[in-house]
Amino acid sequence: MKPKISFQGVSRQFDLGHGEAFLALDRLSLDIADGEFVTVVGPSGCGKSTAMNIAAGLMKPSAGAVLVDGVEVSGPGPERGVIFQQYALFPWLTVQENVEFGLKIAGVERAERKRTADHFIELVGLSRFADALPKMLSGGMKQRCAIARAYAVNPKILLMDEPFGALDALTRVQLQDQLLSTWSRERRTVMFITHDVDEAVYLANRVIVMAAKPGRLHRIIDVGLPYPRNEAIRLSPEFAAIRNSVWHEVYHQHASQTEQKALEEN
Known part of the structure; x- marks a missing residue:
C-alpha cells in the first residue's frame, strides 16, 4: 500500500x-x-x-x-492542516469565526460553514464558547480552537x-x-x-x-x-x-x- x-x-x-x-x-x-x-x-x-x-x-x-x-x-495545501505551539488565532474573531475562516476562504456557503464549524467546535468541547474572543479563553481552550479550525477544512493530514x-x-x-x-x-x-x-x-x-x-x-x-x-x-x-x-x-x-x-x- x-x-x-x-x-x-x-x-x-x-x-x-x-x-x-x-x-x-x-x-x-x-x-x-x-x-x-x-x-x-x-x-x-x-x-x-x-x-x-x-x-x-x-x-x-x-x-x-x-x-x-x-x-x-x-x-x-488544504490536505495538510498545520498546528503550532502558538495558537495563531485571529484575536478579533470569535471561536466560531476562527473555525469558519478557512472554509470562508475556500468559498463554502454560509450555512454549510456554520454546520461544519458547529460540528468541530462541539467535537473539541467549545460549544459554550463559540461566541467568545480568544482573549477570553485559557491556553488549552485556544489550542482546542486551533485544532477545530484545522479539522474544519477537512485535511487528510494533521502536522x-x-x-x-x-x-x-x-x-x-x-x-x-x-x-x-x-x-x-x-x-x-x-x-x-x-x-x-x-x-x-x-x-x-x-x-x-x-x-x-x-x-x-x-x-x-x-x-x-x-x-x-x-x-x-x-x-x-x-x-x-x-x-x-x-x-x-x-x-x-x-x-x-x-x-x-x-x-x-x-
Missing part, C-alpha cells in the same frame, strides 16, 4: 553566511501510513520542526522530496509541532485525551512533534527518534499499546517499558553529544 506521507532522502541545509552552512536534516527517509499517528522526538537541533515544515510545504528541501499520496509537496508544549501538565493530559478521542473518530494521519517522551508514547502508533548534528533518523519504536488509551495504560508496566526504551535512545544521544562537546573544548 502506498504511504500517506513519504520522506525520500530529505536534507535541508541553511546558509549561515561567510561561507558557512548548517545541515539541519540529513537524508531523512520515512514512510507514514494512512490513518497512522506518528510522534517524533529527539534532542534539540535534530531537525524535527524542519522535517514538519518541509512536509507542510512551508520550506523546501535542499535535497530529496516529501510525497503525499505519491505527489511531491511543492507548497502548502502538529509541539502543540501542547506551553500548557500546564493537567491541561496537557486533558488535550492529549481529547486529541486521541477526535483521532479515533476521524482517523486522519497525524505527525506530532514533541519533546515529551511520555506524550510521544501515549499518543503514537510509532515513535520516531531523531539524532542530531546533523538531523537524521535514529530509530523507530513501535508502540504496541491498545486504543483507546487511558490512565490505566499510562500507569502500566508495558507503557513504562516502551517509555524507558524511547528515553534511553534520546537521553544517551544527549549524553554522548555533551561528552563530545567537552572533548572538543578541551
